[in-house]
Amino acid sequence: MDFNTLFGGALPTFVANMTNGASNETQRSIPEGIMESLGPLLGTQFNPLLKTFMLLQNIVGSSLGLDPTVILSVFGFIWAANKLSRQLYMTIYGLTQQYLTASICISNNDEMFLHMMKWLSSQPTLVNSRLLTAETFSKTMWEGEESLEIPTTDIAPDGSGIYLNFSNQEAKAPPRFTPAFGLHGFWFGPRYFRLHRKQESLYDDGNSSGTPQFKDKEKLVISCFGRSPEPIKKLLQYAKEQYYADHHAKTTIKRPAPQNMRRYGGRHSWLQVANRPVRPMTTVVLDVKQKVQVLSDMNEYLHPATPRWYANRGIPLRRGYLFHGPPGTGKTSLSFALAGVFGLDIYVISLLDPSLTEEDLSALFNSLPRRCVVLLEDIDTAGLARAPDAPKTDEKDGTADKKGHGKDKAHNKDDWSVSDLARELKRQSGPDDKKGISLSGLLNAIDGVASHEGRVLIMTTNKPEALDEALIRPGRVDLQVAFTNATQEQAMELFVRMYEADSKGVAARGRFLESAAEPRDGDLSDGSTEVEEESETAPVSPEELTKIAAAFSAKIPSKQVISPAEIQGFLLKRKKTPRRALAEVDVWVKALVEQKASKTKVLQVQ
Numbered sequence: 001m002d003f004n005t006l007f008g009g010a011l012p013t014f015v016a017n018m019t020n021g022a023s024n025e026t027q028r029s030i031p032e033g034i035m036e037s038l039g040p041l042l043g044t045q046f047n048p049l050l051k052t053f054m055l056l057q058n059i060v061g062s063s064l065g066l067d068p069t070v071i072l073s074v075f076g077f078i079w080a081a082n083k084l085s086r087q088l089y090m091t092i093y094g095l096t097q098q099y100l101t102a103s104i105c106i107s108n109n110d111e112m113f114l115h116m117m118k119w120l121s122s123q124p125t126l127v128n129s130r131l132l133t134a135e136t137f138s139k140t141m142w143e144g145e146e147s148l149e150i151p152t153t154d155i156a157p158d159g160s161g162i163y164l165n166f167s168n169q170e171a172k173a174p175p176r177f178t179p180a181f182g183l184h185g186f187w188f189g190p191r192y193f194r195l196h197r198k199q200e201s202l203y204d205d206g207n208s209s210g211t212p213q214f215k216d217k218e219k220l221v222i223s224c225f226g227r228s229p230e231p232i233k234k235l236l237q238y239a240k241e242q243y244y245a246d247h248h249a250k251t252t253i254k255r256p257a258p259q260n261m262r263r264y265g266g267r268h269s270w271l272q273v274a275n276r277p278v279r280p281m282t283t284v285v286l287d288v289k290q291k292v293q294v295l296s297d298m299n300e301y302l303h304p305a306t307p308r309w310y311a312n313r314g315i316p317l318r319r320g321y322l323f324h325g326p327p328g329t330g331k332t333s334l335s336f337a338l339a340g341v342f343g344l345d346i347y348v349i350s351l352l353d354p355s356l357t358e359e360d361l362s363a364l365f366n367s368l369p370r371r372c373v374v375l376l377e378d379i380d381t382a383g384l385a386r387a388p389d390a391p392k393t394d395e396k397d398g399t400a401d402k403k404g405h406g407k408d409k410a411h412n413k414d415d416w417s418v419s420d421l422a423r424e425l426k427r428q429s430g431p432d433d434k435k436g437i438s439l440s441g442l443l444n445a446i447d448g449v450a451s452h453e454g455r456v457l458i459m460t461t462n463k464p465e466a467l468d469e470a471l472i473r474p475g476r477v478d479l480q481v482a483f484t485n486a487t488q489e490q491a492m493e494l495f496v497r498m499y500e501a502d503s504k505g506v507a508a509r510g511r512f513l514e515s516a517a518e519p520r521d522g523d524l525s526d527g528s529t530e531v532e533e534e535s536e537t538a539p540v541s542p543e544e545l546t547k548i549a550a551a552f553s554a555k556i557p558s559k560q561v562i563s564p565a566e567i568q569g570f571l572l573k574r575k576k577t578p579r580r581a582l583a584e585v586d587v588w589v590k591a592l593v594e595q596k597a598s599k600t601k602v603l604q605v606q
């Protein structure tokens with residue numbers, strides 16, 4: 001079939017019309033027969049479209065006096081120019097990318113990803129862009145809560161029970177917005193940067209996890225014009241500094257990550273669980289000599305020149321402290337205060353964690369940062385027993401190896417009993433023997449080959465006598481700090497600390513003697529004096545506070561039977577009424593001493 005037959009004889013007319021120029025108006029319109037010819041060719045569904053097009057062509061041709069072929073040619077030219085310019089742009093862009101821009105790629109496996117995302121989420125140009133990702137973002141207790149207006153619930157009809165209500169607090173927390181996947185641009189100083197946020201699915205063959213699966217990984221590619229990556233490096237450094245800007249005032253607390261995350265190692269081994277304001281050293285009530293001793297020892301150890309000093313003498317670069325004493329005497333508090341003083345993160349490990357194996361413990365120690373505090377709390381409760389067949393000598397120095405197999409080596413093969421055999425079989429069988437930490441497992445982690453040097457290890461215990469001597473021998477524990485129940489001086493210090501911030505405020509406002517219900521000196525020594533409701537809450541001057549504190553401490557037994565935590569608990573219940581605390585201390589001390597003597601756990605007075 002030729003074209004003429006196809007177009008039903010209309011083609012010659014159409015061609016003639018087109019070639020005859022634009023002078024004749026009838027010639028500018030599309031020949032009528034062409035519709036019928038194109039219809040079957042394109043299919044019936046295109047008919048309305050074709051008709052509309054033809055109609056438009058006719059209108060344009062006849063009413064505007066334009067030749068449709070010219071219009072088509074113009075459109076064709078624009079299309080071709082567009083294609084060409086795109087091609088050109090792509091080529092120039094590709095060449096520029098290859099030879100004239102620098103890029104740095106950041107994977108979400110790295111901390112730098114967090115720094116960058118936090119910085120990007122604070123950039124107005126980016127958070128006002130049209131392509132965003134919203135993330136639920138919970139604030140910690142210490143972030144901008146004070147100015148929040150919290151609704152109250154009135155549960156008593158007479159209005160006497162008005163309480164704060166936090167039921168919708170999550171709804172009020174605004175989400176965080178970050179640039180969505182795709183291309184973005186932003187300015188940093190005088191320079192323009194391009195950001196490409198990408199997501200890739202990687203296939204994990206299951207070597208580490210046991211189950212093959214696809215995992216999503218994110219990447220940020222930051223590029224800038226110029227052959228040097230220096231501007232991007234500066235940007236990354238800046239983002240990192242911003243990220244840690246408020247860290248000098250905070251102590252970051254980390255714990256081992258859940259088991260399924262730990263297997264990725266590196267920064268996945270540890271999970272940040274809190275970022276608390278630094279605990280000032282002055283808030284820990286302890287003998288000044290002891291405080292200074294620990295502080296100066298740690299300061300010396302953390303000095304940049306110390307690693308070389310240790311290396312020159314072939315001494316492993318480690319420092320261990322044992323804080324021992326009754327419960328609630330400030331062992332953990334001192335650990336946190338020390339981390340705060342030296343600006344170190346604190347890594348807390350619980351040896352009672354059932355998911356923690358000895359391999360995990362070694363891996364955790366191995367992934368510690370260069371300088372940090374590792375806190376092993378209540379080490380005596382971890383059931384760290386020397387293997388029953390392990391020798392009494394220090395495993396490092398003795399013939400025994402770290403897994404407690406020493407005796408086996410010395411064992412005469414002929415002496416094997418059935419129980420030895422059963423024990424050996426148990427040790428070698430099943431996955432259960434991998435659970436829990438043995439003494440040798442802990443020693444391995446603390447000072448084995450894999451152990452990270454440079455860290456400060458703090459172990460706390462209520463029962464130092466229950467610890468194996470291998471655990472606390474010099475080299476593993478270099479300094480012991482004894483904590484005791486509160487002395488009278490400590491009780492006084494605790495009392496002053498509890499109320500001094502308020503009393504300073506009183507001094508500043510010059511309201512020392514404002515209250516008419518101010519107790520006389522005689523009242524202070526007599527704790528049983530009934531204190532009027534309004535005088536209890538009346539402001540206390542610093543001078544008066546010292547007097548009340550002295551009177552209070554005199555009522556604390558000098559035999560040190562009450563812990564600082566107990567005193568703190570008592571004062572907290574009267575946190576705005578120092579006079580009431582003084583008035584009620586006698587009854588409380590008596591009840592507490594009796595309760596301790598009778599070994600009951602139930603408090604009569606709180």
Ligand SMILES: Nc1ncnc2c1ncn2[C@@H]1O[C@H](COP(=O)(O)OP(=O)(O)OP(=O)(O)O)[C@@H](O)[C@H]1O
Nearest residue numbers: 283284285326327328329330331332333564565568
């Ligand atoms: N010496 C102290 N100075 C200041 N506060 C103290 C002191 N001892 C205890 N406290 C307070 O008591 C509470 C418990 O203290 P902390 O956890 O430090 O005691 P601990 O000795 O570690 O107890 P445990 O042996 O039970 O772990 C904390 O809130 C802390 O502020």
